Amino acid sequence: MSASQSISRFLLLMFAATGSACAAGADDTAAVGSPETSASLSAEDEATKSIIAPVPADVSTAMANPDSMSDDALNRIFRLEHRISVGHGQKIAVTETFTIRSWLRWPHRAMMMIPAQGSNRSVYNIPIEGYDGGAIMARDGFFAFTVDPPGTGDSYQPANGLTVTYESEAATLSIVADRLREMRFVPRMDVWGEELGGGAAMVMCGDARRFRSCVASSMLYKTASDFFYQVAPFFEAFILGSPDGYFQTFPETYFNVLAGASPDVRDWYLSTQIGRYAAGMYKQDFDRVLDGGNSYDPRGAAVPGLLLRGENETNNPIEDTQHLARTTVLSAAGTPRSRSSPAERISSAWTRLRSVRVRGISRRHSSTARLPLITTDIHRSIG
Numbered sequence: 243m244s245a246s247q248s249i250s251r252f253l254l255l256m257f258a259a260t261g262s263a264c265a266a267g268a269d270d271t272a273a274v275g276s277p278e279t280s281a282s283l284s285a286e287d288e289a290t291k292s293i294i295a296p297v298p299a300d301v302s303t304a305m306a307n308p309d310s311m312s313d314d315a316l317n318r319i320f321r322l323e324h325r326i327s328v329g330h331g332q333k334i335a336v337t338e339t340f341t342i343r344s345w346l347r348w349p350h351r352a353m354m355m356i357p358a359q360g361s362n363r364s365v366y367n368i369p370i371e372g373y374d375g376g377a378i379m380a381r382d383g384f385f386a387f388t389v390d391p392p393g394t395g396d397s398y399q400p401a402n403g404l405t406v407t408y409e410s411e412a413a414t415l416s417i418v419a420d421r422l423r424e425m426r427f428v429p430r431m432d433v434w435g436e437e438l439g440g441g442a443a444m445v446m447c448g449d450a451r452r453f454r455s456c457v458a459s460s461m462l463y464k465t466a467s468d469f470f471y472q473v474a475p476f477f478e479a480f481i482l483g484s485p486d487g488y489f490q491t492f493p494e495t496y497f498n499v500l501a502g503a504s505p506d507v508r509d510w511y512l513s514t515q516i517g518r519y520a521a522g523m524y525k526q527d528f529d530r531v532l533d534g535g536n537s538y539d540p541r542g543a544a545v546p547g548l549l550l551r552g553e554n555e556t557n558n559p560i561e562d563t564q565h566l567a568r569t570t571v572l573s574a575a576g577t578p579r580s581r582s583s584p585a586e587r588i589s590s591a592w593t594r595l596r597s598v599r600v601r602g603i604s605r606r607h608s609s610t611a612r613l614p615l616i617t618t619d620i621h622r623s624i625g
Contacts, residue, residue, distance in 0.1 A: 298322075304342055316342045317381045321367075325396075328417045335396035336418065337363055339376030339386040347383035353432040354419055355388045356439030358460070359523055360491055361515050362395035363388035370506055385426050389415060391442065393488065393520025403487030403520030408438075408538040411523065412445035419452055430454035437461070438523045441538035444570070448542035456543065459550035462558045463540075463566035466531050470557045474532065481524045488518045498556050540570040 298320050304311060324336040344350070355366045355375060366375040366388040379386035390397040392414055393406040400406060419431050432455045435443030440458030447456035466474070481489050493512050500508050529535035547570065551563045 301342065301345065305345060308342065308346060311342060316346075318342065319377050319380060321376070324422075326418045326421050328398075328414050332392075332398040334392070334398070334414065334418050335363065335390040336422070337367060337376065337388045338422075339367065339380045339388075341380045341383075343383040344380055344385050350385065350426055350428045351383060351432065352385040352387060352422065352426055352428040353379055353434055354415065354422070354443075355386065356391060356415065356433070356435040356443055357388070357394070358437035358439055359391075359394070359519050359521075360495060361436075362517065363390045364395075364514050365511070368507065368510055370510065373507065384432075385422075385428065387422055389418060391415065391439070391520075393522070395517065399488075400520065401486070403484075403489075404522040404525055405487070406520035406522040407526055408441050408445050408523055411442045415442060416446055416449065416452060419446070423452070433457070435459075438527070441523070444540050444543055444547070445538055447545045447547060450544040453545055455545050456547035457550065458547070460552070460555065460557070461549060461563065461566055462527065462531060463562050463569075464531065465562040465565065466558050467556060470531075474528070478528050478532075481521045482528070484521055487521050489521050489524075490518050491516050501554075540566060543570045 301320060304315060308316075318341060320340050322338045324338060325333040326336055327333050355363075357363060357365050366386075367377070368374055376386040376388060391406070391411050393399055393403050419433075422428070423431055430451070431453055433443040433446055433453055434457045435441070436458075437460045440461050443456050443458055447453045462470070484490065493516065496511065496515065500511060503511070523537075526535065526537035530537050549563055549567055549570075551560065
């Protein structure tokens, strides 16, 4: 057994001996109803705020002798639901996915996955072969955390959805990241965000103490496509005319997301993603793209990062993504790896859902490097 496996085994056995599982700021932890998943239930100790990671009994049992485990056992998916307190009685809903490999890897690695506004956290864990991003990450040794941002899904709903901004969402999810890092002993977290979630991820990744890399996909920066400018007046009226700063989606809302999607993916998407979402970040986008505003300023990025743009992107031209890439200055160096990374495989699954193909270039980052443009070689960025 390696030294790293010994450390992970010690932590797991220590937690198993506590009997109950608690997380700092997390008041609910439960197993997802999946045949692959088992877990013990737990609740927050409001008095002590104990920092003890919830660990399914099957995991601690298996870690007693990891060297004898089969690949199937090492790759078994465990999935937990958390409600992370961010203060003032407000909670963020998080789905965690991991395997035994996630525990055996040391130092631990974790990725927070932030959905586009108009989708909830389940969109990263679609139960269709090739589309379950959390499982893809977990089988490569990551703890994968999908989140509902404020004003989305099962997370708290501010009275006015226009108060949810790139900056406020980034601040809230940074608190969540701290809780999750403590819970799973992760030095720094990787962050993935799509569309508006990508903008929040870029703001978060100005803090290199908390975060180690940023992947952002389907980003609209300063210059939109002709199609966007044509539909913008109608879309803006729909978004900003909604009561209390929330907009309600309907099947036609997702026409550009589901164009070309398989029937099973389309049916799953429309049965799970239609809902009510905070509109504040869209208002910032309209201000930035139509009136020259400066939301999610990327110049403060402090970690290696990556932009993804599909060839069939409808909202912005390639030049806009290039502009964002040139603007984003990164200060940390990424190390190329000899094998495909989990982010590379998850991007493949995600872009199939988006009905696009990803192409582009990549290179190592240095203190003076700019963010590389659209790449399938994601391992060069997140190391």
